Amino acid sequence: MLIDYQSMSLWELLAFNSPGWGGALLSGLALSLQIAVLGYFFGLIIGLFGAIGKLSQNLLLTDLLYCYTTAVRAIPELVLILLIYFALPNVINDVLYSFGFDGVEINGFFAGVLVIAFVQGAYATEVIRASIAAIPKGQIEAAHAFAIPKYKILYRIMIPSMIPHALPGLSNLWLIATKDTALLAVVGLTELTLAAKQAAGASKQQLTFLLAAGALYLLVSLLSEVLFKYLIKRTEKGQTHGS
Amino acid sequence: ETLRIGIATEPYPPFSVPDASGQYTGWEIDITKAICAEAKLDCEIVATAWDGIIPALLSRKIDVAAASLSITEERKRVIDFSDKYYQTGAAVIGPKNKPFGSTPSELDDKIIGVQGASIHAKFVKKHYKNATIKEYQTQDEANQDLYSGRIDATQADALTLESFLASADGMKCCELKGMAINDEALLGAGIGFGLRKGNIELKEKLNDAIQAIRDNGQYDTISKSYFSFNIYGE
Amino acid sequence: MGHETARKTRYLFGIRWLFPHRMILLVLLCLLVFSLVTKLDWYWIAEYKSAILSAVWKTILLLVSTFIVGFILAVPIGLVQVTGPRPLAMVAHSFCSIIRGTPLLLQIWIFYYGFGSVFPEIEGIRESFIWPFLTSAWPYAFFALTLSVMAYEGEVLRGALSGVPKGELEAAKAMGMKPFKILTRIWLPRAIQRTLPIIGGEVIIQLKATPLVATITIIDTYAIFSNIRLETYIVYEPLLLMTLIYLILAGAVTLIFTFLERQYKNR
Amino acid sequence: MDRNKPLKTKYILEVSDLKKTFNDIDVLKGINFTAQKGDVIALIGGSGSGKSTTLRCINMLETPTAGEIAIFGQHIDLIPDHANGLKVKSKEQLRSIRQRIGMVFQGFHLWSHLTIEQNIIEVPTQVLKIPRDLAIEEAHELLKRVNLFDKRHQYPSCLSGGQQQRAAIARALAINPDLMLFDEPTSALDPELVSEVLAVMKDLASEGRSMIIVTHEMKFAAEVANKVLFLNQGVVEEAGTPNDIFYAPRSEKLKQFIRSIK
Amino acid sequence: MDRNKPLKTKYILEVSDLKKTFNDIDVLKGINFTAQKGDVIALIGGSGSGKSTTLRCINMLETPTAGEIAIFGQHIDLIPDHANGLKVKSKEQLRSIRQRIGMVFQGFHLWSHLTIEQNIIEVPTQVLKIPRDLAIEEAHELLKRVNLFDKRHQYPSCLSGGQQQRAAIARALAINPDLMLFDEPTSALDPELVSEVLAVMKDLASEGRSMIIVTHEMKFAAEVANKVLFLNQGVVEEAGTPNDIFYAPRSEKLKQFIRSIK
Numbered sequence A: 001m002l003i004d005y006q007s008m009s010l011w012e013l014l015a016f017n018s019p020g021w022g023g024a025l026l027s028g029l030a031l032s033l034q035i036a037v038l039g040y041f042f043g044l045i046i047g048l049f050g051a052i053g054k055l056s057q058n059l060l061l062t063d064l065l066y067c068y069t070t071a072v073r074a075i076p077e078l079v080l081i082l083l084i085y086f087a088l089p090n091v092i093n094d095v096l097y098s099f100g101f102d103g104v105e106i107n108g109f110f111a112g113v114l115v116i117a118f119v120q121g122a123y124a125t126e127v128i129r130a131s132i133a134a135i136p137k138g139q140i141e142a143a144h145a146f147a148i149p150k151y152k153i154l155y156r157i158m159i160p161s162m163i164p165h166a167l168p169g170l171s172n173l174w175l176i177a178t179k180d181t182a183l184l185a186v187v188g189l190t191e192l193t194l195a196a197k198q199a200a201g202a203s204k205q206q207l208t209f210l211l212a213a214g215a216l217y218l219l220v221s222l223l224s225e226v227l228f229k230y231l232i233k234r235t236e237k238g239q240t241h242g243s
Numbered sequence B: 001e002t003l004r005i006g007i008a009t010e011p012y013p014p015f016s017v018p019d020a021s022g023q024y025t026g027w028e029i030d031i032t033k034a035i036c037a038e039a040k041l042d043c044e045i046v047a048t049a050w051d052g053i054i055p056a057l058l059s060r061k062i063d064v065a066a067a068s069l070s071i072t073e074e075r076k077r078v079i080d081f082s083d084k085y086y087q088t089g090a091a092v093i094g095p096k097n098k099p100f101g102s103t104p105s106e107l108d109d110k111i112i113g114v115q116g117a118s119i120h121a122k123f124v125k126k127h128y129k130n131a132t133i134k135e136y137q138t139q140d141e142a143n144q145d146l147y148s149g150r151i152d153a154t155q156a157d158a159l160t161l162e163s164f165l166a167s168a169d170g171m172k173c174c175e176l177k178g179m180a181i182n183d184e185a186l187l188g189a190g191i192g193f194g195l196r197k198g199n200i201e202l203k204e205k206l207n208d209a210i211q212a213i214r215d216n217g218q219y220d221t222i223s224k225s226y227f228s229f230n231i232y233g234e
Numbered sequence C: 001m002g003h004e005t006a007r008k009t010r011y012l013f014g015i016r017w018l019f020p021h022r023m024i025l026l027v028l029l030c031l032l033v034f035s036l037v038t039k040l041d042w043y044w045i046a047e048y049k050s051a052i053l054s055a056v057w058k059t060i061l062l063l064v065s066t067f068i069v070g071f072i073l074a075v076p077i078g079l080v081q082v083t084g085p086r087p088l089a090m091v092a093h094s095f096c097s098i099i100r101g102t103p104l105l106l107q108i109w110i111f112y113y114g115f116g117s118v119f120p121e122i123e124g125i126r127e128s129f130i131w132p133f134l135t136s137a138w139p140y141a142f143f144a145l146t147l148s149v150m151a152y153e154g155e156v157l158r159g160a161l162s163g164v165p166k167g168e169l170e171a172a173k174a175m176g177m178k179p180f181k182i183l184t185r186i187w188l189p190r191a192i193q194r195t196l197p198i199i200g201g202e203v204i205i206q207l208k209a210t211p212l213v214a215t216i217t218i219i220d221t222y223a224i225f226s227n228i229r230l231e232t233y234i235v236y237e238p239l240l241l242m243t244l245i246y247l248i249l250a251g252a253v254t255l256i257f258t259f260l261e262r263q264y265k266n267r
Numbered sequence D, E: 001m002d003r004n005k006p007l008k009t010k011y012i013l014e015v016s017d018l019k020k021t022f023n024d025i026d027v028l029k030g031i032n033f034t035a036q037k038g039d040v041i042a043l044i045g046g047s048g049s050g051k052s053t054t055l056r057c058i059n060m061l062e063t064p065t066a067g068e069i070a071i072f073g074q075h076i077d078l079i080p081d082h083a084n085g086l087k088v089k090s091k092e093q094l095r096s097i098r099q100r101i102g103m104v105f106q107g108f109h110l111w112s113h114l115t116i117e118q119n120i121i122e123v124p125t126q127v128l129k130i131p132r133d134l135a136i137e138e139a140h141e142l143l144k145r146v147n148l149f150d151k152r153h154q155y156p157s158c159l160s161g162g163q164q165q166r167a168a169i170a171r172a173l174a175i176n177p178d179l180m181l182f183d184e185p186t187s188a189l190d191p192e193l194v195s196e197v198l199a200v201m202k203d204l205a206s207e208g209r210s211m212i213i214v215t216h217e218m219k220f221a222a223e224v225a226n227k228v229l230f231l232n233q234g235v236v237e238e239a240g241t242p243n244d245i246f247y248a249p250r251s252e253k254l255k256q257f258i259r260s261i262k
Ligand SMILES: Nc1ncnc2c1ncn2[C@@H]1O[C@H](COP(=O)(O)OP(=O)(O)OP(=O)(O)O)[C@@H](O)[C@H]1O
Pocket: A241, A242, A243, D022, D023, D027, D045, D046, D047, D048, D049, D050, D051, D052, D053, D054, D106, E157, E158, E159, E160, E161, E162, E163, E188, E190
């Protein structure tokens, strides 16, 4: 029989134990954050190498990266996740079956991280590329002139002096990552947005749960903002003039 | 071998409603379980967002979709359906202070809200030619706008509308204007289980089981605790 | 000698599209398109053609109008955060935090269903001339999307404005330029030039935010294809066509910004 | 342009007791000097002695920590500011004064999003409201004078160091200033150009414009300046005619400085 | 450090027929010269004559459009590159050569995210693998030598022009180079410091290090260099000892240049 939510008070609705939805919302948030953190992290790595590749002289590489960033940023995330989670294994499995092998399954969590990393990587490529381009050219030339190896120029000169330029853009991306996790509902993961939708739909208390989810998102982004501010402060030394 | 039954994660009371611990309850869940038992199938319920149900079915992640899918000719190009296991009529509701009925001529100059991509959307476009149509993603949103006065009427599944009319908002603003005319081609042949094409054996099993629980009274027993009327329709 | 070869090579490969690897990529692309077109099921296009076109038009309209208006309004928001005064900077900053910190979907719903449901309660409003305006969804969508551009671009502009070399601003100050002139002639052009690639990316992010308006009854590109999928249960074909449309839109945005970047390439 | 309006005082620039502190380090410890119309003053002194800072304080790019400055007979009022110690009272006045001051920075600071020609006509057209055609015409004159005419459509990043410096000089000249502040205007120039720039400056001086020049070129200072200030550790250690300073230094510091040059 | 390994040739640097074109403008039109061990070569010439570009081509910061360069007896092979004309064949070789070349840029180009001390120890610790303590010790020596010891924990943006230039010189010296490339190492220095830097350079020369110096200071060139090259419009117009160049110029251009200096 169905639970009667109409007679429950606000605190009962938001209680941690079922039938209250508070716990469900929080575990949804935890799932969202896990996927967002992993996706964001791998996205940054892709972005860093993507940016370097894009600034390189290799035409094939820059062309491929151009396609990657344009396409992945343009394609709606839902399409990507449907393709990676449903269509891709289908194609692989068809091949495997025809050779008499067993099929493979892509785990929903894994697919989620993959999609977020893939998408974030494309955005991060652009952000980092622009930030590298903003470093005074002379400073990189000086590094070359002193025979600092390329990878060291990267992490000793370019990354430290690029980070202050890149951080605002990267903090935007992090916020996008946390919200993009909402897509993972499609693969059956109950992340925050879906949990809120379910609570709202089941209890018919739309506003309560939308605001609750909104508050949780806001909390996350306020906390991340504090973190990013701290990072910006720490990395900005020497970049601006004196006082 | 277990049979994976896909249901939608989005709540659709009273057919399928999740609770905070991730358990699903509702009429459709109960009926599905009864049918599985009747057909001696070992069923496992798998919840997926609406967007993922058909892809999951086609990519073998689930075997049966039990998510209130309306049977239409167009959809039969892509998947197979079992026989219907319920069917509800379409109704029209509107504000209490505006007197009109549910015939096409009476709705001609009105703003009508419907759920987009539903059979009702098609129906409304076909029959209420001179009305202004607004499409919503969910019926709840259409109801909300009816309450706000942004639209004059909404047509949907009688059942859904009934529960809205019973709610506090619904009682305050609106009333039933009448049932929609019957258009089998559009309003469909009821709700059935979705199956991958060519899965004849499973389809037969499900059809037999539906018939069986209707015959042995289980169907009515379950339905009585949810509905005051005959949910199977005609 | 080497000089001559260099000139010759440049001449030979003058038409950049004709690099060998690009030819191969193009051929692969054509093969892919061909196989998709022939193998998959496209019968539904005829039925939905006009609906798709009008939906795409709505997407473009929403994107362009909200981005332009939002960006113009983002300038003061970014600026006060760099120059002060303190209280205004704090207001601008909190605005950015709140808008960026909550899902756009939620904002749209709060405006449309939240505020929207308050308006009908106002006495006499149903008879007034703004009622048709208030009952349509466009103003709410435009408002919500514009706010979002303001917040995100305000943040981007804040970073860009503070990154302009101080010496160049001092040079302008030292010659008695008025603050507004410095802003419009030196500071802003310099800042935008530096961040063009980032802004290009932001336009594409905004493009992908537009589908959320479907939840308040505006049938945009994304919504029309969702509808098609739900009505026909065909999964991949509508998604592919939609992807193609978004690719074309994003490609156009990228092209425009690449062009702009070229114009401002010097540094 | 009210260059020929009689001044209330005979000084075009009066600096008294100018102090500037950066993060608790006293960079200027009380600078005093005056300039009359037509004066060409050379500021010399060791690296880090505060020459650039003095110049920047004159047109308020750095707000002094204490002291008084009057330009063109107008006293620039400073009022307390709870954050930074002092701030300028009337921005309007400051702006109108700045429009008559041409400055050449040690780091050039050309606007990198504008071509050389655009850099030069920017202030004349946007601030002084000179018609564009006229401004371009004048810019071409100036560009020819500093020998950069054929680079006029280049962006600053494509120019050699000396070319950038000359462009910066042309930009400062374009506003037809009454007072010019030069921070090492010849540091990136070769001797040939130095003498050209010198000629330009002599011209300017003969037109009655006043100049403050920070320079390391003693020959240059001796030739163009009628007054030399020797800065040392934030104070004017010695001031006088070029002859006095270079051939009859009194203080030990200056003697040592002069010795090291020769 | 293989400074004392015998070279295959007696030249530490050979530049032949060096050409460089920027956007179809021929900036270098065929530069030829050689440097032996211990040579101090002064590059003089008008602004825009290609001095900086020559220097930058030597350690391949600009890839030449054509020509041959050999450093420390090793020929730097260039191979065609479909985009830019030419590119360096062996990056490994280039890097090992660059480790022995100290460069001071016209714009200093200190790394702005590092303090002065960090700027100086960066290459010794990261490239030459000198232990950090040792590198810091050496850095302090150098900082004292250029009189910047008390600024060692400042960031470049807080330094005056001359201080930045001295920091850049210290950074170049820190790698203990065999060949030094100086692009106007004294442009932002006052005469006092110029003579200090001059002393440092003479020291370096006496240690057997070779130097190429772009300079505008004729006195400086005359004193420190044993060979002077006069560049004009992308070619070496005249080369010789300082005496030849300054007191017995042959070409018309050089005569005019010398005249303008005096
Ligand atoms: N923004 C700043 N923050 C902290 N210290 C500063 C700042 N600007 C200048 N200084 C310090 O003030 C002192 C004087 O600097 P200034 O630039 O006036 O010297 P200068 O006489 O122009 O020297 P140079 O001939 O080398 O250009 C220096 O020691 C410098 O380190």
